[in-house]
Amino acid sequence: MQRSAIRREGSAFTGLGPVFMKEFADHLSSARMMVLMLFVIAFGAFPVASSLQQLRTVTESDAFLFLRIFTSAPDSLPISFVFALNFIIPIMAIGLGFDAVNSEFNHRTLSRVLSQPIYRDALLLGKFLGGLVTLAVALTALWLIVFGAGLLLLGLPPRGVEVARAGCFLVAAIAYGGVWLAISLLFSVIFRSTATSALCSLGLWLFFFLLWPMIASAITIGFAPSQIRSAEEYLAIEQIGLVLARFSPGTLFSETVVGLLNPETRTFASMLPAQMRGVIQGAPLPLDQSLILIWPQMTGLIAGMIVVFAAAYVIFQREEVRA
């Protein structure tokens, strides 16, 4: 800190405000944002509409009926709203961040911006925050649309605990978007070509979305002994598979969502028969216990976002900008 104090004049965040506001405004007014929003609404509205239609026919009492709008996958369309979000959010985040820095290079505007009293730190952070807040605004809007549609079509006010759980879900969704935004920002710093950056981001997303689950299960099978003798052994192997799968941000996000929106969830792994004794089936966990349950996943998302951003920052700082 002392070193930086000597080298710097003023805060590292000088100029953060203007960069953030400009970036935010650019995003909101850009045609790309419009396209992304249409894409998101189309993908989000369809599952919600069909799940609402099914929920209207539900007659049994359900303490968490409102949360089912998010999680229920109707028979006609086996995609729930949260599953749709699981792959819309990365695309949206990548779309917002893949050309954040390298387009400035390509338009030769970076040195012009940096000649202003704006630190590089502030430029990168401002671009990241601008993207994140844009994402947050879009997701919040979507969330409110879903809530409003639920209120209109179910004619049932959500309970406080349901609103709290759905709110936590929104935070998790934004954090998940932040991870992908940081990843696309990293690639936009590494590659000068926007196309390469976009390809790499999307490639990584496809890798985690399609390939990683298969690789994880293959590795797990490799670890497994030829014969599983006890439930504990089975659980240990399952644990390996879970740990591997959790390297994917998508897994972290979906586990967070399950923990938050299905209050009955006690654990993501299987339970031993010994642990099943005396369990009251279907009893919902209190909100604080659900939060403790998903907290590691949440931590992974937030810490991952920060670490990826830090990597992008380090690379950006070491780059030669005078091109």
Add this chain to the structure above:
Amino acid sequence: MRRLIVLFALLATPFLASQAVAQLQPPVTQGLFLLTDYPAQTVRAGEVTTIRVKMQNSGLAPEPMALSLSGIPAGWKIDMLGGGQPVASAMPGQNESVTLQLRVEVPKDAKPGAQQVVLSAKGTRLQSAELPLTLIVGTDAPAKLSLKSRLPSLRGTPRSSFEYTVTVGNDSGKDLTVALSAQGPANFQTTFTEGFGSNEISSIPIEAGQTKDIKVKVTPPRDVKAGDYPVLVKVAAEGATAELRVTLQVSGQGKLALSTKDGRLSGEAEIGKTSTYTLALTNDGTAAVDEIEMAGTVPTNWKVEFNPKTLATLAPGEKKDVQVLVTPADKAIAGDYVAQFRAAARGESSSADFRITVTTSTLWGMVGIGIIAVALLVLLGAVARFGRR
């Protein structure tokens, strides 16, 4: 003509004789008899008594028998009836009998004592028969009832019902309608039912000399203390009464009830930490419960302890607190579990299902925040190291 008849008679005699012999085989004696079942019987002053008399002709040729009565006391009226009509003579066929009734009207003021009346029957030929009847004017025999029970003492708990079978006998000469009643301690309920019937009855008709079985069901109040309780069963009819004392031996019964002080059967427990709940054990019964042992069923690997583990005795109506210490297993998963706590004594037990919400320690939440803080520190370190103009 006469000789011819005699000849016929001679020819027919062996026939008739053999027939007569065959018919008269049992009664060896020949003659005319006046018979009655009870030659000496009681009549009541002011009442009409009917005496059945039979005139039996054994092996004699039939002939009209004139009937007469002698020795009728002054003021009495005795009619001879045959087939409901007054008759003066009777003619039973050979080896047949005729039934007669003597309708005896005794005046109200007849003196007690025996009166001799002779009924005589006289044929036109030599045959005659006499039947002396002794009519005793007695005082009105009083109605008399008897009451018996084979099992006058039963044992049970306050919750059982006591059923006594009593036999009511009508020992008098008249049909009686017997009223039934019972006297027990306060709040004891008694009902009467007939033999195997289910209808409750308050009185029952019993013919003269007959007996009837009646069931008396006594239901003590639930909160009755242990002890012996007598119930007086009374039957009464026309001034006659009979009493029977039956006894209920009520043995007290303890009844345990397990709950908590405020009735809330749920609690929270943190994984690996001991939580204490206070159970309230009460004895709702009527007798003390001894040697109560506390036990609990909890999920696997959980620990459960009671303080105290055993209670020496719990008097009726008494309430004692029992501490239960529950420790969820280290590897328990957060959520709701059910644990069962039991209090058991000899023949008596009570259990309570307790819902335990297991919570996880927030320690790992802190660790998560620490990880995020470390990530932020890395970022700050990067800013410090690489930050430049």
